Amino acid sequence: MLDFLKPPIQTFQDFFFLGGRTVANLPRRPHYGDDIAMQMDIIGVGSLPIVLLTGFFSGAVMALQMSRALAQYGASGQVGSIVAITLVRELGPVLTALLVAGRNGSGIASELGSMKVTEQIDAMRALGTDPLQKLVKPRLIATAVMLPLLTIIADFVGLIGGYLVAVPLLSLTTSSQYWNNAYRLLEYNDITQGLLKPFLFAIIIALVGCYYGLRTTGGTQGVGRATTQAVVVASIWIFVTTVLITRIFVNL
C-alpha cells in the first residue's frame, strides 16, 4: 500500500550512503590533489565573473528598493546596514549557491553522467580506482572551499553596488556613514551564518550533482535528465536549508 513511498526513501537512503562514504573517505589516501586543484579552478575561478556580476547588481537593487521604503521613515542613512545585513545573512549565500548549483552542480551531474553511460565509471572501478575517491571527493572538497570564498566576494561587491547607488547616485547618505553602518551592524552571529550557509550549500550542490551523475541510466537522454534533477533538487535543498539555519540563528 505504501509502495509509492519506496522510491523517495530509497533515493534518500542512497544519497546519505554516498555522502557518508565520501566523508569517511576524506582522510583516506590517495587524495588526488591535482583533481582537487582543477575542480577549484573550474568551480571557484570559473564562477567568479558571474558571481561578481550577480553580487554587484543584487547589492545595487537592494539599495534602490530600500531607498524609498527608508525615506518614508526618515531613515535613509541606514541603507548601508540594510544592504549589509541582507547580503551577508541571506542574499549573498543563497544567490551564490543557486548560481553555483546551476553552473557547477549541473556540470558535475552531466560530466559524471556521461562517464557513467559510456562505462568510464565501470572502467575506473575495473582498474582499481574508487570513483568516490577520484571523482566525488575532489568535487566535494573544491566546492566546500570555494563556495564560502565566492560568497565573501559576492557580499563585498554587493556592498560596493549598494554604495554606488546610495551615495553617488541617490545621495541617501554619506560615504563614511554608509560604510560605518554596514560595518557596525554586522555581528559575529551574521558572519557565522553567512559562512556556515555556503559551506552547507556546497556539500548539497556537490553531493547532489555527484549522486544524480553516478546513478545516470538511459544514454544521453539520461544525462539530460540527471542534470535537470541535480539542479532542481540542489536548489530546493538550498532553500530548505537556509530556512532551517536562519531559524536556528534567529533564536540565538
Next chain:
Amino acid sequence: MASNVTPVLEFKDVTVAFDANTAVDHISLTVRQGQSAVILGAAGSGKTTLLKSAIGLVRCDSGHIDLFGQDITVLDEHALYPLRAQVGILFQEGGVFDSLNIEDNVAYPLRNTIHLPEGEVPGRVLETLRFVELEHTLEKYPSELSGGMRRRVGIARAVVTEPRLCLYDSPTAGLDPITANTIMALLVKERDLKKTTTVMVTHRIQDGQILANFRYNPETGQLEPAAGSQKADLHTVFVVLRDGRLVFEGSEEELQSSSDPYISKFARR
C-alpha cells in the same frame, strides 16, 4: 578440455536482478585456464551483466562467483582490486577516459593498478600501442579517434598489464566488417602470444568462429586457420544465453547441430 585444469572463473548458480527484472538467472559456468569462452545471446539476454559480475562490477543477488579460486561475492570493493588487477576488460562502450590522452589512458592501469615504476611506463605503453597499431596516436584524445581506433585503445588498455584473464564485451559491435576483423585478429593475437584465458561476449557467431578456428602465427604476423590438434588446443567453448538463462554450452560443432530455433539463429551466419 581436461576438467583437472584449474578454473580461472566459475559462476555457481548466479542470479542478478535489477528491481523486478532478472538479468542473469541461475547461471553456472566454468572457464578454465587457457580456455576461450564465447558467450552469445540477443540484446538484453544478460551477456554484459554476466561479464561485469565476473569481476564484481555488478553484484549478484544469489549464487557464488570464484575468480582465480577466490569467492568474490564475499569481498568488498577494495578487497576486489588485487583480483581485478589480474583481469583485463574491454567495455562495449569502450570505457576509454575522455579527459586523458591515449598515452595516459593506456598508462592508467600501469600507474594505478599494478603500480609499475614510472620509468618503465612509457616503454610499456608504446609497446602495447604498437601491438594494436596505434603508436602514432600517443598525444591524441579519444574524441579525435574513430570508433574502431577507440576500441583498439580499449584493447591496449585491457592487455597492457598482461592479465591472466581477458573479458571482452561485444568487441566488434557497431563496427564495419573490415575493422571488426582487425579487432578479432588482435584478440586472437593477444590470446595466442600471451596465453591469456579469454571470455568474449558477442551476438555475432563470426567473432566466435574466428576465436575457435584461427591461431596467430608469430612468424608471418598473420592469422591462419587452425587444423587438427591445433584447433583442439584452442579449447573454445560456446555458451548461449536467452532471457538471462544459459540455454546452451558446448563446442562449435554442437552449436551448429542444435535443432533449437533460438540457438540455431546464432549458429548460422
